[in-house]
Amino acid sequence: MKVIRSIRLGxxxxxxxxxxxxxxxxxxxxxxxxxxxxxxxxxxxxxxGDARLSIKRTPQGYYAQLVGRTRSWADTFYPxxxxxxxxxxxxxxxxxxxxxxxxxKYRARDLVQFSRSNGTTTARCTRWRKSGIxxxxxxxxxxxxxxLSVFYMLRNLDFGNLAHNKSYVTCIFSGKTKEVLxxxxxxxxxxxxxxxxxxxxxxxxxxxxQDGKRKSSDDLDAWLSTAPDRRPLxxxxxxxxxxxxxxxxxxxx
Numbered sequence: 139m140k141v142i143r144s145i146r147l148g149x150x151x152x153x154x155x156x157x158x159x160x161x162x163x164x165x166x167x168x169x170x171x172x173x174x175x176x177x178x179x180x181x182x183x184x185x186x187g188d189a190r191l192s193i194k195r196t197p198q199g200y201y202a203q204l205v206g207r208t209r210s211w212a213d214t215f216y217p218x219x220x221x222x223x224x225x226x227x228x229x230x231x232x233x234x235x236x237x238x239x240x241x242x243k244y245r246a247r248d249l250v251q252f253s254r255s256n257g258t259t260t261a262r263c264t265r266w267r268k269s270g271i272x273x274x275x276x277x278x279x280x281x282x283x284x285x286l287s288v289f290y291m292l293r294n295l296d297f298g299n300l301a302h303n304k305s306y307v308t309c310i311f312s313g314k315t316k317e318v319l320x321x322x323x324x325x326x327x328x329x330x331x332x333x334x335x336x337x338x339x340x341x342x343x344x345x346x347x348q349d350g351k352r353k354s355s356d357d358l359d360a361w362l363s364t365a366p367d368r369r370p371l372x373x374x375x376x377x378x379x380x381x382x383x384x385x386x387x388x389x390x391x
Contacts, residue, residue, distance in 0.1 A: 166290075168194040171369065172387040174332060175206070179380025186212050189384070193290065199227040202286050216242050224286040230294065235284035237313065248313030250276075250284055261311045274314045282309040282316070293368035297323065297340050310346075320345045329361050329372060332385040338364045339371050 175187035189206040204222040212218070219240040225233045235250040247266040252259060259282040263274040276282075283291065288310060300306075300323040310317045324341035331337065339361035346357075357376070363369045373384040 166193050166195065166200065168192070174385045174387055176332065176383045176385065177377075177380060178383055179377075182380070184211075185209055186382070187218065191289075196225070198225060198233065200230065200290070201225055202290065204286060218242075222286045224284060226287045226290070230287055230290045231281060232284050232287035235286060235311075237285075250311050250313065252282070252284075252311070254281075259309075259311075263311070263313055265313045272314070276311050276316050278309045278311075278316060280309070282311050284311055288319075289370075292342075293362065293370075297362075297364075315348055318347045320347070326364060327361065331371060332383075333388065337361075337371055340364060340368075 170190065170192040173189040173191070174185055175189065177184045177186045187206060187208045189204060191202070191204045193200055193202040202224045204220075206218065206220045208216065208218045217240075221238045223234075223236045223238075225235075227233060231254070232250075232252045234252070235248075237246075237248040239246040239248075245268075249264045251262045253261070257279065259278050259280065261276045261282070263276060265272045265274070288308070302323060302325050305320050305322045307318060307320050310319050322343045322345075324343060327339055327341045329337055329339050340363075342360050342362065344358045344360065359374045360370060361372045363371055369386060371386050375382045
């Protein structure tokens with residue numbers, strides 16, 4: 139279902155970054171962010187889901203988790219429970235990534251285990267499906283991320299050194315494929331969130347492709363706070379009818 143896929147993309151909340159760009163040293167002891175997923179079409183505004191994104195310090199580096207679920211009204215026809223888990227080193231490079239999917243009667247689990255040697259990132263991918271277990275090996279010259287670790291690298295970028303309207307590229311390993319992620323920095327904008335709070339935010343657009351130019355996901359727009367914590371404030375994904383908006387809860391507090 140395209141609506142549910144877009145909601146899941148919203149739950150991922152701008153999970154992109156570039157290791158090659160200048161970054162500031164931002165670290166975390168612990169942090170928890172809550173989001174509201176809202177469906178918007180014309181005069182219709184419907185709170186469709188919620189997500190919680192958390193990170194904590196570990197001896198290895200960091201452990202992050204994103205848990206998303208639909209609201210009770212949406213559960214009656216299409217319940218969604220998605221969980222992403224990631225272990226990272228102190229530079230936010232992924233060590234282990236896991237995605238558990240529960241959408242109506244569909245269940246799946248993806249595991250990606252990363253390693254690095256001589257400037258190349260490789261991954262052993264295992265996918266559990268009803269039809270059985272499948273494996274895949276992926277490689278990329280340079281760094282590669284998953285859909286959770288890359289989010290924290292993004293928040294460490296020095297946006298003051300990003301060229302306005304210029305595109306940058308990085309690599310993401312999913313459960314079975316290597317995706318190219320292109321981001322474009324659109325500059326600073328003033329935005330108003332669902333709680334009516336106003337913020338200055340860095341506006342970024344994202345495009346996911348495979349095999350050169352084939353789009354693997356719909357494009358996204360995201361806004362990160364210009365404050366030192368670089369909190370994700372809003373993500374917007376287009377639908378055939380309307381759009382899905384992901385808002386940071388209580389952003390004005």
